[in-house]
Amino acid sequence: MEPVYLDNAATTPLAPQVIARMNEVMQQTFGNASTPNYYGRKARAILDEARAVIAKSINAQPGEIVFNSGGSEGDNTAIIMTALTHQEQGKHIITTSIEHEAVLQSMKYLETLGFEVTYLPVNQAGQINVDQVQNALRPDTILVSIMMVNNEIGVLNPIKEIGQLLQDHPAIFHTDAVQSYGLQDIDVRALNVDLLTTSAHKINGPKMLGFMYERADLTLPPLIKGGQQELKRRAGTENVPAIAGFATAVQLNSSKERSEIRQRLQSYKQLLLTLLDQADVEYVVNGPDIAQTTPNILNLWIKGFATSILQIKLDLAGIVVSGGSACTAGSLEPSHVLRAMFGAQNPRVEQSIRVSFNKMTVENDIIKLADALIKIVRAKKG
Template structure:
């Protein structure tokens, strides 16, 4: 039985070119980038070159990139360090109800420390209202954190408009771009972004690595205490081979390649919808199918069948999908994103699955998904 992987929003397989780059670096440039001898200088050159490639991908300066252990650390650092560094200017923070848990749990922690957090609601397509954001913005707001694209339903937030709104306000603008980076065109200068988080393993790079973009002039103490790596902004010896692999993955994501993937994934989504409709499956899409969204994510409400049963039967049929974010899918709690969109009493929150496409997804993979899902629904409907 062929095993089909349709959970790329959770993580992606490393590209062969990334593995080769990392292997070469581990073999040849194993020095500590903080050492002053020849081995250290060689590692430092790889580190600097990789930083330049990654900075260029979002139109940032090299010095604005801080390597971290991934999206969670980047999100935690952006929220918590901003809050404590700027609390004399105010203690109000704005975010959304559908952020990743790395943001929501950081926000909850800050509330325990005496900060006030406004959670913007979303509509049935998973979008916030700019009017709601404007209404929530106050003189004492010090940070606005809105994800670029949602990891469960693919909604794409109005990042440019938010940046324009905040460019003359004291609040710093942070965006969690973990799902969007590598698919959408991101320009931190154009969109007036002060802080941005990413993770390498979402773009066929290595796990346990990401970066935090921090605009020049946005200053707070290092979140990780220790040495003076990353220009004293993030302690800990840099993982140079993994960073080189990250840069390799980024280099392969040209503007043309990103547009190509978005178009391909859009076709995949429409194909799945058309095939399920033709097979008589009673379902609805959670979110919108518009071309502006993250096209690699397709969230489906399969009416009358629980998420757990759907996932289990698909897995037995060789198809891996998700019930939501990988960071919460192991729990029995329903998706907070779907609750925010449809309400806690909606059957969608317990009867939905998420497909997410990637670099190596094929139409044959989608055919296997449709076949297994159709058989599952037909069998269970007879009981």
């Protein structure tokens, strides 16, 4: 029997339409999009079409979309190259304590180069507010990098309000939108962001692919050196079949479909909690009220069960969940997000699981998870 997959914040399965489109392009269009010959022009046409589709999805211009290998490269490029390019104006950066490791490790690297980073603390709901950003701003602040949605607890950050605040400050504003793109409605003009990074595999697209939105009047030197691909902003031959698949994944997530998916996934979260309540399972939601989080992520403290043990028991029951971010899956370190929220000694730091859905998740998956959790908890009680 196929396991129930509920670790979609780590990665999502490829949509059948994406697979079909990638196969079609792989079979019919093998040219290098940077060459001017017949085969290259065919590849270039597909690349240009995909760029236009993706730009429209965030209200950007096609020339503002830079294809890359995914969220980690995008975050590294946005943060490191912004800092190095603007260091004559200042060396102060603002971020939060619960960012993805791709952001945090970029910050740590910059600190070794003499940059000063302010890590905004979060409350026990994992939230920051605009006042914290305003109070941390200095004349020498050159970059603010704050994720749109946290990948472990699903908390939504006030990106639009922060963008409005920064309109009166010269700092560049970057947001990691890896966990929000394709589910939340994003308009880079309305949000006033300068840089935005994504990953295709979070929206049923291919792995090792993403894009960085780079505002037209913001010219960053490339992190990846080499050829002149992507308008000289990212070297390396474009993976045209994967990019075509990415565009298909984006087209499958129209505004109407996103709204319907959000409602359905939100109902799944509520269903799971209702079933656990009815069975008197002792749990706590990590984060704010579920109405204030992205509908596809739910982080639960199941009291008395070590994360690793609970994951194993669920795996044996045919249920796949996560203990936190996939980027630290091989580490024995507890979640830095939960530590930032509750402190290192709080038991929930090492007794929590992340359950995450995507549009292919069905209601019966939630019922199976609830049944498995109920059996595990009752077995321990004896």
